[in-house]
Amino acid sequence: MIQLxxxxxxxxxxxxxxxxxxxxxxxxxxxxxxxxEIRIPIMEKTELFARSIGExxxxxxxxxxxxxxxxxxLITLRPExxxxxxxSYIQHKMYADDPVKKFYTIGPMFRRERPQKGRYRQxxxxxxxxxxxxxxxxxxxxxxxxxxxxxxxxxxxxxxHINSLGCPECRPVFKAALTEYISSRTDALCSDCVRRKxxxxxxxLDCKVPACREAMEDAPSIIDHLCPACAQHFDVVRASLxxxxxxxxxxxxxxxxxxxxxxxxxEIQTRSLGAQSAVAxxxxxxxxxxxxxxxxxxxxxxxxxxxxxxEVAGLDNQDFIRKPDLYIAALDEESGAMAFEWLCALGxxxxxxxxxxxxxxxxxxxxxxGRNEARFTLIVGEDERKKGLAILRNMKTREQxxxxxxxxxxxxKPLIQY
RNA sequence: GUGGGUGUAGCUCAGGUGGUAGAGCACUUGGUUGUGGCCCAAGUGGCCGUGGGUUCAAGUCCCAUCACUCACCCCA
Numbered sequence: 001m002i003q004l005x006x007x008x009x010x011x012x013x014x015x016x017x018x019x020x021x022x023x024x025x026x027x028x029x030x031x032x033x034x035x036x037e038i039r040i041p042i043m044e045k046t047e048l049f050a051r052s053i054g055e056x057x058x059x060x061x062x063x064x065x066x067x068x069x070x071x072x073x074l075i076t077l078r079p080e081x082x083x084x085x086x087x088s089y090i091q092h093k094m095y096a097d098d099p100v101k102k103f104y105t106i107g108p109m110f111r112r113e114r115p116q117k118g119r120y121r122q123x124x125x126x127x128x129x130x131x132x133x134x135x136x137x138x139x140x141x142x143x144x145x146x147x148x149x150x151x152x153x154x155x156x157x158x159x160x161h162i163n164s165l166g167c168p169e170c171r172p173v174f175k176a177a178l179t180e181y182i183s184s185r186t187d188a189l190c191s192d193c194v195r196r197k198x199x200x201x202x203x204x205l206d207c208k209v210p211a212c213r214e215a216m217e218d219a220p221s222i223i224d225h226l227c228p229a230c231a232q233h234f235d236v237v238r239a240s241l242x243x244x245x246x247x248x249x250x251x252x253x254x255x256x257x258x259x260x261x262x263x264x265x266x267e268i269q270t271r272s273l274g275a276q277s278a279v280a281x282x283x284x285x286x287x288x289x290x291x292x293x294x295x296x297x298x299x300x301x302x303x304x305x306x307x308x309x310x311e312v313a314g315l316d317n318q319d320f321i322r323k324p325d326l327y328i329a330a331l332d333e334e335s336g337a338m339a340f341e342w343l344c345a346l347g348x349x350x351x352x353x354x355x356x357x358x359x360x361x362x363x364x365x366x367x368x369x370g371r372n373e374a375r376f377t378l379i380v381g382e383d384e385r386k387k388g389l390a391i392l393r394n395m396k397t398r399e400q401x402x403x404x405x406x407x408x409x410x411x412x413k414p415l416i417q418y
Numbered sequence: 419g420u421g422g423g424u425g426u427a428g429c430u431c432a433g434g435u436g437g438u439a440g441a442g443c444a445c446u447u448g449g450u451u452g453u454g455g456c457c458c459a460a461g462u463g464g465c466c467g468u469g470g471g472u473u474c475a476a477g478u479c480c481c482a483u484c485a486c487u488c489a490c491c492c493c494a
Contacts (some may be wrong), residue, residue, distance in 0.1 A: 003484095058491080059492085059493085062419080062492095063492080080494085109494080111493080114419075114420090114492095115486085116487075117487080117488065117489095118494085119493075119494085123494070192490095208490085256493090257492065257493055258493095267494090274488075275489065275490085275491095275492095276493075276494080277493095302494090304494070305493085305494030306494085309494090327454095362453055363454080364446090364447090364454095365453090366454040366455095367453095367454050368454080369454060370454035370455055371454080374454095379452080379453075393453075395454075395455095398454090400453090
């Protein structure tokens with residue numbers, strides 16, 4: 001038997017209905033806030049991700065699905081969406097008329113990590129990005145949007161964490177101070193952190209090893225090192241979240257794994273997913289568009305982990321499964337032929353009908369109707385055809401009425417509709 | 419990449435110290451000559467994850483491998 005690829009999964013009927021619902025709620029909310037859908041390719045030139053995400057990140061270093069195509073060009077299955085959206089924004093010169101653009105996209109991403117709860121090698125993200133707005137209010141809008149989406153989906157127990165990572169002006173100063181602090185405590189840190197010290201000192205801040213956390217307790221805080229412009233930006237973010245009534249916690253350990261983030265960064269965390277606590281994450285990336293060859297353009301955005309959101313959402317898939325409106329039990333061949341025509345006609349009118357094609361007994365067909373949770377069953381056999389009447393049974397109340405075969409579809413519509 | 423746990427029927431799981439595989443649910447049929455859910459009965463369904471080894475004999479013991487899962491790591 002051929003099995004699916006490790007870390008990949010099928011989303012089957014019975015689970016997919018909740019996904020469809022979440023997707024429709026998200027689309028509705030984004031559209032209400034003026035976001036336009038953008039669909040981007042599932043593969044890009046490797047270079048795009050390497051440059052945007054950062055050569056030294058774990059994603060680029062060891063998680064990407066990268067391979068040469070038949071011509072030998074290096075291509076990569078997208079590990080995230082932001083890079084592609086930026087590429088598209090630049091390539092189509094979407095900044096030319098009005099640089100302010102708001103996009104959302106939904107689709108699969110690929111990272112070759114060790115699978116575990118809430119972590120798959122093909123996983124789904126909902127992304128939203130705002131280009132061309134330097135104001136901190138764009139960051140606030142995104143967080144507000146997330147809070148609204150999550151409460152509409154009944155995800156209890158989630159918390160918004162925010163932080164600022166500074167800008168190219170203040171971050172180097174902070175990094176230097178941090179590296180110096182780390183160097184003074186290397187004997188107390190785990191080997192991973194010692195290794196991270198020079199390559200990516202920010203990562204040491206969110207190490208989960210207790211000893212490291214303790215050693216980093218008094219580490220310099222980025223928030224104390226922000227330049228005046230970044231500090232003001234962060235102040236506005238906090239103040240407007242407050243006035244919008246969006247609860248949040250400032251988490252100075254919140255660090256992003258992708259190099260392109262600047263200033264505001266945020267994460268929506270949950271306790272119910274084990275170690276994979278981030279259901280959504282994002283932040284500002286003012287330098288990325290320029291770095292990828294576009295104009296100097298501010299931007300901010302987020303990604304939601306769809307798989308994780310579906311697990312956290314307080315939704316019962318049963319509530320979204322559509323049951324047949326009608327099961328047609330035909331008892332002989334001629335009735336079956338008639339039933340099939342009715343079934344087709346009903347389908348075009350939005351009434352879901354189903355029937356049996358195996359010539360089963362009435363008892364067996366009734367059983368199937370019950371198992372399928374059909375609201376009504378239509379019974380037609382030789383007796384009914386002779387009388388020119390079919391029997392319509394309400395499966396819940398067990399009441400039965402007769403319906404003339406003549407123009408049956410039109411006659412049944414008012415009887416079946418809610 | 420590193421650890422721990424688990425792989426037996428479609429599903430959930432039993433199968434001390436080795437002796438050729440079971441239950442519940444589901445499914446099919448019948449009890450009810452043409453009426454579902456409850457009940458009763460019968461039946462279908464397994465290379466016991468895969469490959470090797472030990473043994474007269476392996477679901478059971480040993481080794482390897484794959485998969486699932488949880489954690490580290492990383493992130494959404």
